Amino acid sequence: MRGEGAQSRGSLESTASNPGCAPDALPRAGAARAPAPDHVAATSCPECVAAGRCEAPDPWSELADAARRRAGAEAIADHLGFCARHAAVLGAKPWPASLAPAAADGLGILAALLEDRPRYEEKLLQIMFRSRHACAACGAERRRTPIDPAALAGDAARRLCFPHYRAAAAKADEKQLALLAAGVLHSARAWQERLEDAAGTDEDATSAALHWLAGEEGIEAPGALPLQSGSPCPVCRAAARALQRWLDAACTALRLDLELRGLLPLCPAHIGAFALHAGARDAREVARQATEVIAAMLERGLAENARAARREVEESASVWYRRRAASYLLGRRRRALRMPACGACERVDVACQQAQGETLDLLASRAGREELAGQGDLCVRHFAGVYMFAPHGEPRMMLAARQRAALLRAQAALAGGGSGDEWMIAASQLGDPGAWR
Numbered sequence: 348m349r350g351e352g353a354q355s356r357g358s359l360e361s362t363a364s365n366p367g368c369a370p371d372a373l374p375r376a377g378a379a380r381a382p383a384p385d386h387v388a389a390t391s392c393p394e395c396v397a398a399g400r401c402e403a404p405d406p407w408s409e410l411a412d413a414a415r416r417r418a419g420a421e422a423i424a425d426h427l428g429f430c431a432r433h434a435a436v437l438g439a440k441p442w443p444a445s446l447a448p449a450a451a452d453g454l455g456i457l458a459a460l461l462e463d464r465p466r467y468e469e470k471l472l473q474i475m476f477r478s479r480h481a482c483a484a485c486g487a488e489r490r491r492t493p494i495d496p497a498a499l500a501g502d503a504a505r506r507l508c509f510p511h512y513r514a515a516a517a518k519a520d521e522k523q524l525a526l527l528a529a530g531v532l533h534s535a536r537a538w539q540e541r542l543e544d545a546a547g548t549d550e551d552a553t554s555a556a557l558h559w560l561a562g563e564e565g566i567e568a569p570g571a572l573p574l575q576s577g578s579p580c581p582v583c584r585a586a587a588r589a590l591q592r593w594l595d596a597a598c599t600a601l602r603l604d605l606e607l608r609g610l611l612p613l614c615p616a617h618i619g620a621f622a623l624h625a626g627a628r629d630a631r632e633v634a635r636q637a638t639e640v641i642a643a644m645l646e647r648g649l650a651e652n653a654r655a656a657r658r659e660v661e662e663s664a665s666v667w668y669r670r671r672a673a674s675y676l677l678g679r680r681r682r683a684l685r686m687p688a689c690g691a692c693e694r695v696d697v698a699c700q701q702a703q704g705e706t707l708d709l710l711a712s713r714a715g716r717e718e719l720a721g722q723g724d725l726c727v728r729h730f731a732g733v734y735m736f737a738p739h740g741e742p743r744m745m746l747a748a749r750q751r752a753a754l755l756r757a758q759a760a761l762a763g764g765g766s767g768d769e770w771m772i773a774a775s776q777l778g779d780p781g782a783w784r
């Protein structure tokens with residue numbers, strides 16, 4: 348069912364009553380609580396706080412601004428709709444005010460590009476390559492509260508939530524990166540210890556640790572909902588099934604007291620989704636394992652970088668020494684501090700690739716194309732994933748013509764105010780809460 352995400356925001360309290368895993372008994376009220384680590388007591392991430400009280404318009408009002416409707420429509424077309432977290436908002440009616448006209452125009456732009464493919468093929472492919480890891484609303488969000496690594500690489504690093512550490516680290520120079528990583532390592536260890544000490548008696552610790560892991564945004568609007576997708580797109584449905592299987596497998600592993608390893612959620616959307624759908628005990632165990640993995644990776648990365656820096660100083664004494672470019676060194680430092688991939692994201696990616704491959708197989712033969720004509724329309728992002736690899740000639744032509752018709756239907760549904768199923772067509776073209784990061 349679409350729209351669950353938007354309806355059940357901020358419901359960490361409801362973790363125990365949600366049926367994703369066998370619900371555990373809630374920790375006893377008033378039970379002994381481990382003392383909070385000094386820096387995590389009553390503090391929160393400065394970037395999350397700044398986003399909360401930011402006076403700039405929220406990302407939706409920027410995209411839906413009637414005065415800049417063309418720019419909003421172009422941003423939606425350029426990014427091929429939205430990521431999973433933002434698509435969750437489209438799953439619930441009503442949409443953010445005035446978004447429908449801008450979205451309708453965005454769909455119209457894409458339909459026009461597909462109508463004259465010989466002329467716009469290169470432009471279409473450019474959009475498709477670029478859009479994989481971007482989203483129109485995410486871009487507006489970043490512009491709203493730009494992150495400044497220089498201001499955070501100090502004491503503030505210890506108060507950063509994990510997603511904001513990653514955002515700051517992506518823009519930091521070598522020195523800032525080391526300070527940020529050291530600060531966030533301190534936090535990760537403190538959370539890990541608090542969760543281990545609490546041993547099932549501290550529901551505040553679980554809730555706060557999940558907030559640290561996923562940030563305010565990840566917890567309040569978990570984009571990836573492990574529910575059967577209502578989307579007509581066969582790839583979105585395959586992604587939603589993979590997500591449900593991931594959640595079941597993770598809960599089973601936790602019940603057997605196993606380490607999750609490849610199943611561990613590490614991105615805000617999937618930590619948020621797990622917090623929403625798993626029992627209280629499982630959520631706590633996932634938070635513990637995630638903080639443990641993050642701390643271990645950071646510790647290893649920082650040690651590796653310190654060794655490399657010492658080696659470089661020693662080497663610089665040699666007459667054969669040639670100074671390396673700062674960007675090269677920064678790349679190596681970043682690589683050492685790279686986090687493991689989120690287990691849920693990996694499973695969703697594999698499911699999407701498989702489903703897109705099946706669509707490509709169908710496209711190759713006449714019988715397959717006839718079968719494809721009876722299937723639901725691809726959403727615009729998954730269409731892009733198939734189109735980039737579709738053979739030229741009849742298969743590519745049929746794929747583009749079908750998508751153009753779907754885009755025009757979605758555009759008409761939005762222009763007409765969108766009622767019932769018609770509005771769902773438009774929402775499912777622009778993204779699915781379960782399918783993308």
Ligand SMILES: [Zn+2]
Nearest residue numbers: 392395508511
């Ligand atoms: Zn934050």
Ligand SMILES: [Zn+2]
Nearest residue numbers: 430433482485
């Ligand atoms: Zn987004």
Ligand SMILES: [Zn+2]
Nearest residue numbers: 580583726729
């Ligand atoms: Zn899709």
Ligand SMILES: [Zn+2]
Nearest residue numbers: 614617689692
């Ligand atoms: Zn993920």
